[in-house]
Amino acid sequence: MAALFYIFGALAILAALSVVLQRTPVYSALSLIVVLCSLAVVYLLLGAEFLAVIQVIVYAGAIMVLFVLVIMLLNAHREEPTDRSRVARILGAPLLAVFLGEVLYAVWQHFPPEQTPAAPAVNAGPRAIGELLFRNYVLPFEVTSILILVAVLGAVVLAKKQL
């Protein structure tokens, strides 16, 4: 199980790098799909089957399909290399280092390497998640869906100037 975790963890990181480094938009999108599917496998290894499958359905199966669809509609092939802006050239690498260090520091603080946290025995079945979403967190959940609805309406209004 640990071997599988390392394989898919490494795959997720490599694919995430590839998302940024690829020059063709479709390759980036495909790499992102690999990232999402690897994360689904990690969920599966933690015993959260429901979450893993939902991850694949929602992210890889729905959201990324729309990404790919848009890339196809734009018929974007290889991206033209542009001269990076001066701000990005000077500040890019240092900012990246600072941010990465921050994340690593936070992780290090929470989980010191001496005491590897055991995989928590969570109940992540459909029933447990449903009860959490619709009982404990029903207000944030509904507010989020209203927010998404507003975003959809906004997109429609922007796309169709005269309704």
Next chain:
Amino acid sequence: MAMPSSESYSILLILAKIAVVLLVLMTTVAYAVWLERKVVARIQSRWGPYLVGPHGLLQPLADGLKIFFKEDFVPSEVDRVVFWLAPFLAFSLALLSIAVIPFGESITIAGKTIRFQITDLNVGLLFVIAVTSLGVYGVALAGWSSNSKYPLLGGLRSSAQMISYELSLGLGLMGVVMITGSLSLREIVEGQHSLWNVFKQPVGFLIYFTAAVAETNRVPFDLPEGESELVGGFHTEYSSFKFAMFFMAEYANIVTVSCLATLLFFGGWLGPVFGPPVLRSLLPVVWFCLKVFCFLFVYIWIRGTLPRFRYDQLMAFGWKFLLPVGLLNVVATSLVLALSSS
């Protein structure tokens, strides 16, 4: 020589199961094509394949050999990596979902109980939906990577179509899940001992069946291929082996959705069993296969008799009719369940 441990035994068993299931699936796919040609020929007052073997029974073999010996032509302007990836993706995803389909109860050989299923996932139904939702990539990427207008249009059409009908597909299945209270395919079948789900969820079944036809890109929803307007749709630029993979993927998907319809709405392997123990454990598999065969036949029947939709009709039907009806079905089912439980 040391006795094989129980772990290596179980791994061997799983490998054997996978081999048998794949063999049966590929044979089914090959003969589904033969059946389709025969039935459509019958509908059109022709003979269909008749020359290779008795009643053309060896035709799938001949077709297979022919297509593998054809030249594998790759147009010069295609995106080579994705052009290769797309058919493999389509084919392997089509085979993947069969892993959680249960074909029957179980059989006991020499004290060992073997289940007729490769693996029993407690979210088996969602797994099939997840794999189906990934299936769109094969078609979409094939359309994009071909770098030619007809495949691109076919790929775009099919992505839009599959996204639209996936929602209705899921909503159609929701009623069954609510009645059973489980996402495990085995438990859903076990819950139909008294009455098949199709009688409790007739609307859900119709929604699922319609959406499944659209999801597998079959007539009357076969606009991604639409020969008369798109030449061949997303697979216009494909030939030989890669074309065969798309072809087999399409038929494997038809088998999968037929299996799912059988399991969810028609009691799966449930049916009258009698006789000695071996017959008792094998008869359910026979019932299951018979039911799946009926669905395959209906699929072909529909193909032989219905004309193709226009694209705007297809979209309007999906979003303005199937989806609202699916939502209403879910609301009605939950109302009935809530009222009957209180």
